Amino acid sequence: MGMINKICVIGAGVMGAGIAAHGANAGHEVLLLDIVPDGADNRNVIAQGAVKKLLKSNPAALSHKRNAKRITTGNIEDHLDQVSECDWIIEAVIERLDIKQDLYKKLEAVRKKGAIVSSNTSTIPLDNLVAGMSDDFAQHFCITHFFNPPRYMRLLEVVKGEKTNQDVINRVSEFADHKLGKSIVHCKDRPGFIANRLGVYWIYISVLEAMGQGLSVEEADAIIGKPCGIPKTGVFGLMDLVGLDLMPHVIESMVNLLPSDDPFVKAKRELPLIEKMIANGYTGRKGKGGFYRLNREGGQKVKEGIDLSTGEYRPTIKSSLLSGRTKVKDLQKLVTHEDKGGTYAWRVLAHTLSYAAMLVGEAADDIASIDEAMRLGYNWKFGPFELIDKLGTDWFADKLVEEGFELPAILETARGKTFYRIEEGKLQYLTAQGGYTDLIRPDGVIMLSDIKLKSEPILKNGSASLWDIGDGVVCFEFTSKMNALDPDTLTLLGKTIRVVKKKYKALVIYNEGTNFSVGANLGLALFAANIAAWGEIENMVETGQDIYMALKYAPFPVVSAPSGMALGGGCEILLHSDAVQAHVETYTGLVEVGVGLVPGWGGTKEMLRRWSINPKHPRGIMPGAAKAFELISTANVAKSAEEAKSNLIMGKEDGITMNRYRLLADAKAKALELVEDYEAPEKPVFSLAGESGRVAFAMAVGGFVRQGKATKHDAVVAQAVGDILTGGEEGDPTVEMSEQDILDLERENFMKMVRHPDTLDRVEHMLLTGKPLRN
Structure with a gap:
């Protein structure tokens, strides 16, 4: 079977165009096709219009505007023969079986031998999609469910059919991992697969419980957001972000596909408030507003929230619920808090986490897949089984039984155990059979979090650590809040340079935080300025200069491996390194x-x-x-590693890693490449x-x-x-x-x-x- 080089995307809507853009970001030629609209003078107008929108989209779908040149546009009537040049054909057309199958019959006639066809559907069963198609087509067909926006969402759910050739799954998975930067989760062919089945259920339950218990949107979001390890948008803010008008369709399709005894189906309610909001154009951020809106009347900008009981807008209120001030590490404290926030948190988590437990064996083979899907598909800090561990497996199971919930089998299996454990320096997870198995990383992945399980730091203080990552290479890690740089960081970096000179070959600067570094600690600087400690400030500036120059001229290679924000002093680290190996989503500049x-x-x-x-x-x-x-x-600020190259923060020879999980391994490999015959600049x-x-x-x-x-x-x-x-x-x-x-x-x-x-x-x-x- 051949390599995947050229990609075809059919369907130039928001999702299809986004997938095409990301294929171009990965350096591949992409053919983007759509229908010919009735009466159109320009028969390619839909696909061409999609590329124009990509160039203006915010957040940007393209990691550099020049990548749009890799996308060739056309239509399925005049240009279908060009599909024969493509190795992977991704269908992203309207969710109607008859339209998809009609397209597949046309593809059957033009696709080249061995070319893979996949659908981005999440509502139509795979067996239905390939019904009536040839065995060869079915053997080369699978579902690849991307998440929107495709450039930024790291999850890709892959579904294999009964006839799908395993080599097809391997090829798609390897390409999507290495080239598109996706974390692959293999799902069973069930409605909504993993992330949307559980994620939409979580949203739905959160809305129903908030309305049923009389919480305000602000109170609900304050509870079900950060205290649960969920983005601070919470659930109502999230619905505004994705669009309220999508929810009724998704919920309806899920309810129609699932059996009548499924908790999702049993939870179905009419929601007249949401229907009214959609009818009046309040579809979220893309409309006039949603559960939150910005009222600009009288030249003012007043943020307002909707009253869930009256449907009227009023100025946003700050939640006064004490339960909302707990942290995710105190999850049991949150759900037992004696206010309506505690009750709300328990009801939402009880339904959501028990439903996650039901999906083991149903939507996925193991708990690790479900956790990964929710972490990357919905940006949860912890997956549902990690959250159950925080609550306590026995405590959670007992409370579910006490409240009349049906206990899923995996929760019975987990009694007296935890879903995750560390054994001999390895992270393991509980299987449906009650044993434990190692969490296996894909080949070539090195995670600092894994190294920490089986070793002690070489150096450590409150703001940074130094770790041996093997083969004579060490890794310097920022550990302060938002990885802000302070005197402790500089002190440890100075010690690190001396240690590496004596004992090691190369230094990598990397961490697994959301951001590489937001720069110098401004709070410390302001405090020093307020007490007129100018000498302290000047000393910190001079110390930083000395350390950064010592990095630049050290007798060993220094490779920085940023991801997320690398601003100010964080950007200056990159500028003083011998090489940079950056995750594609690196946002860097001197701010x-x-x-x-x-x-x-x-x-x-x-x-x-x-x-x-x-x-x-x-x-x-x-x-x-x-x-x-x-x-x-x-x-x-460069909005990608590619833009950082254009701004010369990164050099021509510096590397870009598409998959965040592969960043440390790539940086280590680059450092070892530089070791031989290394000379300081x-x-x-x-x-x-x-x-x-x-x-x-x-x-x-x-x-x-x-x-x-x-x-x-x-x-x-x-x-x-x-x-x-x-x-x-x-x-x-x-x-x-x-x-x-x-x-x-x-x-x-x-x-x-x-x-x-x-x-x-x-x-x-x-x-x-x-x-x-x-x-």
């Missing part, structure tokens, strides 16, 4: 000006160096400085423009202020950036400057800005609201 500061740990220096020697950029003293000025003074020198350059930058910023595109303090901060990039008072195009000269300018301008009252206002506002202050 300090947003809080009234300038990059202080060598970021300005490195951006200046990279843009000044960029062969694709005009030569001369000012063009490189001007590009660095533009990126830094606008706090530009040569120290550069700079020729900077001096006063003429400073004046040019000042004029440019002044124009933006006059146009209202920049504020008064933006101009002050941008001028400080310009001062660094042009060499300060000593700047002169005839005089060479060293890295240390520019670092001194960074530190000097940082200290000038951190003392400025408008900067302190920005820092405080960011800490209080999480949003920049435009002063």
Whole structure:
């Protein structure tokens, strides 16, 4: 069987277009086809219009706009013959069996030998889809259920039919894992598979219980969100996000497909409020609002929530339920809390988790698949069986029995046990037969969480740890809140450099948090500024500069492996590494000006160096400085690793990993590649423009202020950036400057800005609201 190279997606709706975009993100040519609309002058208008929407979508479906060039558009009447060039044909058309089967008959005539066909359906049984088709077609057919938006949602549910060739499943799974970055969960051919069957049931029960128990939308979301390890949108915020109008259709199809004794079917109720909201255009964020809306009457922006009993909007209220202040580690405390929030949490979790237990053997073979599906399909921090472990398996089972629930077999099996355990340094999960089996990672995956189960850190403090990941490579991990960088981080990084010099071959900087690092700890900086501890602040800036320079010129390779946000000081770590191996979803940039500061740990220096020697950029003293000025003074953040390459935060030889689970293994491999014949980089020198350059930058910023595109303090901060990039008072195009000269300018301008009252206002506002202050 051949490799998968070219992909065809048929159906250019939101989902199909998103799948096509992600195939292009993975570097593959994609053929995107749809129908010819009646009376259309442009017969390809649907597919072409979809690509135009992809280029404007927010969040962006394309990891770089240039990827759209890999998508060829057409229609199924004129261009179906081009399907013969494709190795994988993904059908994403309307959920009607007759339309899908009619398409499959056409595909049968044109697909090449061995080409895989899959459907993105989640409502039509696989056996029905291939009924009447040839054995060869059925052998090469499966269901691949993507989650929306396909670029960002890491779950792919794969369903095998009775006739599907196992090699087809292997090929699709391997390609989707390595190239599309998906975590593959193999599901049984049951309605809704795993994630939607359980996830939609959870949403439905959460809504019914909130209405039945008289909770406000704010109270319900405060309870069923963060205290349960679920995103803070909770359930009503989530429905606004995905669209209220989708829910009745999904629920109806599930109820029609499931047996009458299924808890989903038994829970079915009429919800006139939601029907009325949809009829009036209140379909969520894509409509006029949903359970929450922004009222702009009278020029104001007032966030409102709907009253579930009256259907009227009123200003949002803060939940006063004490149960909503518990943390997920105190889950039993949450569900036994003596207020209506505790009752609500118990009712929702009792129904949801017991339903998850029912699905073992029904929708999936094991609990690990169900947990993975909910973690990645619905962004739960913990899967349902991990949550049961937090409640206590016996306690949960006893309380279910006490309240008249039917106890699923796996919960009876789990009595006296836990669903997960660590045995001899390995994570194991409980099987339906009552034994334990190791949680097996796909080949080539290294997880720091697994390494931690069987080893102790080499070094550790409150903000960072150092781990041996084998073959002479060590991994430096940030561990503070949001992986913010503080003096403890810098201290341990300094010790790490000394340890690696003596005993190891290479250093990888990586962690498994949501974000690589959000930058320096602003809270510490504000505290120091408020007590006028300027010496402490300057010492932290200087220490950071020294450590980052020590990283850059260490006698061993340093590879940074970011995922999520790598901002400010986190971005500067990347800029001082020998190589970067980034997850595709890395969002990085020097954002300090947003809080009234300038990059202080060598970021300005490195951006200046990279843009000044960029062969694709005009030569001369000012063009490189001007590009660095533009990126830094606008706090530009690359929205993907590909964009980070365009911004020169990443280099041409740096790697991009599509699958988050494979990032550490790829970074380690890159570090080992660099070990042989490793030499630290040569120290550069700079020729900077001096006063003429400073004046040019000042004029440019002044124009933006006059146009209202920049504020008064933006101009002050941008001028400080310009001062660094042009060499300060000593700047002169005839005089060479060293890295240390520019670092001194960074530190000097940082200290000038951190003392400025408008900067302190920005820092405080960011800490209080999480949003920049435009002063």
